[in-house]
Amino acid sequence: MKVKTVDASICRMIKTGYVLDPRYRDHHVPPDHPERPERIDALIDLMTEYDREALVQIKPRPATSDDLERNHDRWYIDKVRSAAKEGPYAFDLDTHASPLSFDTACLAAGGLLELCDRVMAGDVQNGFAFVRPPGHHAESNRAMGFCFFNNVAVAARYLIAKYGLERVLIVDWDVHHGNGTQNSFYEDRNVLYVSAHQYPHYPGSGVLDEVGAGEGLGFTVNLPFPAGYGDQEYVQAFNRIVEPIGRQFDPDFVLISAGFDCHRTDPLSQALVTTNGVAAMTRSLLRIARDHCDGKCTAVLEGGYNLAALTESVACVLDEMGGEHLDDDVEDDGEITGAAVSAVHSIQRQFWDLS
Numbered sequence: 001m002k003v004k005t006v007d008a009s010i011c012r013m014i015k016t017g018y019v020l021d022p023r024y025r026d027h028h029v030p031p032d033h034p035e036r037p038e039r040i041d042a043l044i045d046l047m048t049e050y051d052r053e054a055l056v057q058i059k060p061r062p063a064t065s066d067d068l069e070r071n072h073d074r075w076y077i078d079k080v081r082s083a084a085k086e087g088p089y090a091f092d093l094d095t096h097a098s099p100l101s102f103d104t105a106c107l108a109a110g111g112l113l114e115l116c117d118r119v120m121a122g123d124v125q126n127g128f129a130f131v132r133p134p135g136h137h138a139e140s141n142r143a144m145g146f147c148f149f150n151n152v153a154v155a156a157r158y159l160i161a162k163y164g165l166e167r168v169l170i171v172d173w174d175v176h177h178g179n180g181t182q183n184s185f186y187e188d189r190n191v192l193y194v195s196a197h198q199y200p201h202y203p204g205s206g207v208l209d210e211v212g213a214g215e216g217l218g219f220t221v222n223l224p225f226p227a228g229y230g231d232q233e234y235v236q237a238f239n240r241i242v243e244p245i246g247r248q249f250d251p252d253f254v255l256i257s258a259g260f261d262c263h264r265t266d267p268l269s270q271a272l273v274t275t276n277g278v279a280a281m282t283r284s285l286l287r288i289a290r291d292h293c294d295g296k297c298t299a300v301l302e303g304g305y306n307l308a309a310l311t312e313s314v315a316c317v318l319d320e321m322g323g324e325h326l327d328d329d330v331e332d333d334g335e336i337t338g339a340a341v342s343a344v345h346s347i348q349r350q351f352w353d354l355s
């Protein structure tokens with residue numbers, strides 16, 4: 001008779017940290033703005049209910065001026081501070097500062113830094129920073145697209161400066177191109193920036209042949225997808241392009257700009273990704289982290305404006321971070337689906353070994 005034993009996979013459940021704090025509601029926006037405080041309420045509700053082994057809540061700290069100045073001009077940081085203080089102030093039609101926006105934006109960047117510290121210390125292996133305002137559109141000297149400070153870029157620079165890391169991989173699956181992140185590292189070979197996004201769409205950048213420049217040539221990878229792409233195209237692109245490139249880059253740390261406006265129900269896009277697609281993309285990136293940097297991976301929230309899709313997708317990412325299903329994907333050596341995926345494959349073969 002077979003003796004039932006304790007499921008070893010449960011004993012091995014990976015420790016995952018998450019950053020969530022009610023102060024992330026304090027950045028106020030005009031009525032009907034999609035990037036609204038209720039996004040944090042929905043995530044607080046989710047985490048009250050969500051149950052997984054080995055989850056650790058991490059208290060955020062504000063990013064310091066030194067942290068921000070690694071990616072942003074000092075005059076610009078001062079401008080955000082003073083605009084917020086005197087707010088409401090509109091940086092553009094989409095990007096509004098209210099009196100606590102500067103503090104909230106510092107806490108957003110700092111929340112991700114704190115999570116990265118905890119991963120580097122080995123307290124948790126991976127994690128998710130549920131912060132707002134988001135960051136990937138923020139340029140070194142310009143607020144735009146709901147973003148003030150580029151949380152993921154600040155974190156990449158911090159990991160390199162504080163821990164001496166040599167290669168940081170940033171993968172951005174928010175449906176909008178992360179122009180700010182791309183520009184921060186366009187001539188930098190220490191940070192590989194990969195973005196899958198709807199194109200044409202806001203902000204208009206992220207075309208196929210934006211591939212980096214100078215020392216950074218080949219270290220920017222854009223996957224501009226037409227409206228209507230969903231799980232099949234995204235997952236194949238991750239398994240056949242993003243994962244092999246990520247492995248060849250051999251990162252010391254994996255950062256995910258996790259926007260869930262690529263979900264099929266999101267009001268700001270025409271992408272058709274489902275939670276299954278989100279889970280598969282997460283697995284692909286976690287496999288890179290597992291095999292190249294002891295699993296070190298943190299996600300930071302970017303967009304995602306349908307609250308049900310946001311919370312369901314976040315739960316999928318946290319499930320996958322537990323690590324039990326990382327190798328579930330079926331081998332795929334068939335034809336590539338989607339002309340845009342084929343086009344990326346052709347362009348990137350100049351720089352990376354892709355089958």
Ligand SMILES: [Zn+2]
Nearest residue numbers: 174176261303
């Ligand atoms: Zn977005």
